[in-house]
Amino acid sequence: MKKNVTIKDIAKELGVHHTTVSLALRNSKSIREETRKKVWDKANEMGYRPNRLAQGFRNKRSNTIGLLVPNIQHHFFAKFIAEFSEKANQEDYAVMVFQSNEKLATEKKNVEALIANRVAGALVSISKETIEANHFKAFNEEDIPLVFFDRTPTQTGLSRVVADNFHGAYQAVSQMIGKGRKRIAFITGSSHINVYHERLQGYQQALIDHGLPLNEELLIYGDFFMEDGIKGAKKLMQLSPQPDAILGVGDDVAIGVIKFLNGAGYKVPDDVAVIGFDNDPMGIAIEPELTTVDQPIKEMAESALQLLLKNINSDDKKPEEILLTPRILERKSC
């Protein structure tokens, strides 16, 4: 094991005070450019490595951002984590990742773990079991900035970054209507989750605005897996008259719908048009390729990081909401 090079070692080598070295390595403006460069050159030459753990301890806060999601494997969250951690790393923050596995009890434990690790800030998307947000107050008690994204509690007064789910569903249904569809079904998840609730409202508003009736039998509540799409489509195609378009609350559901329709001998989109949500890569594997509401994941990750950094670096922590617009990605299923 190599001996760790300390700031004092560098100071001794250069014959300057250790505070000068410390300030120079933090690129402080109180240090002349010439000195700063000299210190950095010597530090590199000696193999100095900053100790974030010690810095974090001194500042009573780490340079780590905590990211808590329901499910790391789901394409939406995997892509979000990838985009977010890349940007955070560029800003010199490390990202600690936790998943609730859609369980409230695990989410509560994760909140305690994030606090125990004294993260500089937390970014959270809630589990499907989470109805209220009381367990997140712990962040506030510990003065840790908190931003929600995608799935957020319904309470007001929270900072959040979300896609305009209402608008996404509204656009999808409008596109179906534009292609002559009149009996448009929607297979959705539990409506206590903001994301699904807003998509349902967008679906209904688009029907109303185009003078189409809201038909209870065309609305199926399930979960958000492929299996839910298969079951939902089977039930819908037993109706008389049958639907001529089906919106899935996510791509998994929409792909289940197409699989059922293909297997049962229906033609997509001629008999039934299908649109999903999320631009999951699975949508390219299915035939016909899935038209989907593409969420601006990269922009969501960037906005969430900027909002969190603003809260970390300033005392002004008033809640802020950022709404980003999804767009339809046209492929072959509608």
Added chain:
Amino acid sequence: MKKNVTIKDIAKELGVHHTTVSLALRNSKSIREETRKKVWDKANEMGYRPNRLAQGFRNKRSNTIGLLVPNIQHHFFAKFIAEFSEKANQEDYAVMVFQSNEKLATEKKNVEALIANRVAGALVSISKETIEANHFKAFNEEDIPLVFFDRTPTQTGLSRVVADNFHGAYQAVSQMIGKGRKRIAFITGSSHINVYHERLQGYQQALIDHGLPLNEELLIYGDFFMEDGIKGAKKLMQLSPQPDAILGVGDDVAIGVIKFLNGAGYKVPDDVAVIGFDNDPMGIAIEPELTTVDQPIKEMAESALQLLLKNINSDDKKPEEILLTPRILERKSC
């Protein structure tokens, strides 16, 4: 902001020495069960929260494990991160995630960031640009245990957890041969990556063992995207005679192959059998559903954590290699 409850506050309330509280909260065996319970009850009542950052600083090491992968979004790594972080959390470790984005320069920066954060141990899968492992010596210099998984450097003397890629490809080709296929093609990635090199060797050995010739024209080197499968299949189907089976180095490649074959009017598996690697959910979206070599990701994550914890908690850090066996997941494409 609520005042943090300290160990001394709890000790004062209970009228005991703070060392007693400290030992009790660490569930030390030197403390009587009755006392331990009393301390925990009081700590919970007072809203005590452990400070891992301070603990880490005192121990000169955090309770954080660093996980560095080429691409968080790829299904294999997303699932690995999910499985690994869940197990690590149960052992009271937090997981810090970095991605190299398949770039050597980013991988080097990530190594420095992991060291700066004084992770207790690091788990790494290398980028496709990484040929040698010198930049990982920094972990050793800092006395940070390091385990590689999946994609690993070829050097000896490293700890690693890998699937038996040779055996996986061998099984896949044997299954094709068992179904009467004689002209079996392989679309693979750069052979300097251990994973791809071993799959190539497994493919070749299976052909040799079954008395089939190694045919250069049936071997296509590309990358590991769907596009490589589409291009590779197009080239292969121009041969005369055509192949009657195609093995893809990953599911993305295999799905590209099926998409090309479906589009060009070939029947899968009657005209051409197809097998992939990884059990990506995309394989269920394609028609026919993809037969694939399913990697034991959960077991890999568990073994990697156990090996890393062993290295963290003991001074005996001799390199160890764990090889896990993949199995064929039979669906409809072979």
